[in-house]
Each structure stands twice: as structure tokens, then as C-alpha cells.
Amino acid sequence: MKVLLKGLLFTLSCSFSFSFYFQQGEREKKCIIEDIPADTLVTGRHKMQSWDIAAHEFLPSAPGLGLFVTVKGPDKQILLHKLYAPESHFIFQSHSQGEHYICLTSNSTRLAVFAGSKLRINLDIQVGERITEKSPDETKDKIINAEERVLHLIERMEYISKQQDYQRLREEEFRRVSERTNDDILWWALVQTTILLTMGVWQMKHMKNFFVAKKLV
Secondary structure: OHHHHHHHHHHHOOOEEEEEEEEEOOOOEEEEEEEEOOOOEEEEEEEEEEEEOOOOEEEOOOOOOOEEEEEEOOOOOEEEEEEEOOEEEEEEEOOOOEEEEEEEEEOOOOOOOOOOEEEEEEEEEEEOOOOOOOOOOOOOOHHHHHHHHHHHHHHHHHHHHHHHHHHHHHHHHHHHHHHHHHHHHHHHHHHHHHHHHHHHHHHHHHHHHHHHHOOOO
């Protein structure tokens, strides 16, 4: 029953992914920050093209154009650093949970791109998704296809489990911070009350001594 329930939840869920594009100058470095759980597979697909800003159209790709992809973990450890083709994909696996830096830098020079143009990069990041290479052989064995799908489902189920554990840890951390804040507020209220009572007693005693000294009582 538990396995069936997990499978149902898994089929209703989807892995976290986002896709966008941006313009980038030559040798310019742009990074995105993603909060990723530990032991999670991350795949990215990119397509880099020369873009004429004035004409608003794509230009022919310069020969030798490539894209450096650098990935750093929360502890600044380099998980990936490699030069890829203008249209390709990259894969890396997180070792620890936290913020990961995915940085992209083109290898173009002023001679590699046309004047008045920039590089336009389309990027698609999928967290917990497994890349499946497209085979040119259309007569692929059905058993291999079934095995690939089973492996894909298992990996996505593991990803959901890791995401749940990660969110549970974050909730526990938030609860500890909230409890510590409530304790600090309580102690501060007690300190304020003690100070006010002490000042009140001191003022009453001072006024009594003043009245006695002036022989008013």
C-alpha cells in the first residue's frame, strides 16, 4: 500500500524546473543561484546564438563558439567546469544541501561575434530530472524502453523523498528559531518588569526620605 501511495503521489507530482533566456556579452559571466537538496541530480539544456540587437534577428554562429559551465556547491567546491558546444546539455549531482551557483561564460572574443551583437542564451534547468539521450535508432528494444522508464520513476520518487526530508529540516530549523525568539522576548519582558519595579521602589523610598527631611510627615 505504501509503495502504491508513493507511486500515485509521484505520478501526480513533477520535478522542479525553470526555463528562461538572457543576453550576454563576450567573456561576460552570469550566474544563477539555486537552492538544491543533497544528492540530487540536476540537468541543464542550453542553446547559445548570436543576436543582432539593432535588427532583432539571429546571426550565423561563429566557428569555435562555446560555453563554459561552472557549478559551485554551498561550500564553494567546484562540481562542474567544462566547455560545451553552443547547443548542448550538462549534468551534475549535488553533494550537500544549500545554495548552488551555476555560472555561464562564453569563450567568444571580439573577432568571434559580429559588431553590434550579443549572445542570446536559452537555459532550461531541471532539478531531479534525468536526461535521456535520443537515439537515432527508431527500432529500439521495448524492454530497454521499459527499463529506462522504471529507472526514471525510481529516480523521481527518490527526488520527492529527498525534497520532503529537506523541507522537514527547514521547518525544524524555522521552529527552533521561532522558539528561541519567543524565549528572548519573554526574558526581555521579565527584565523590563524588574527594572520598572526597582525604579518604583527606589522612587518611593527617595520621596519618603525627602518628606522626612523636610518634616512634612
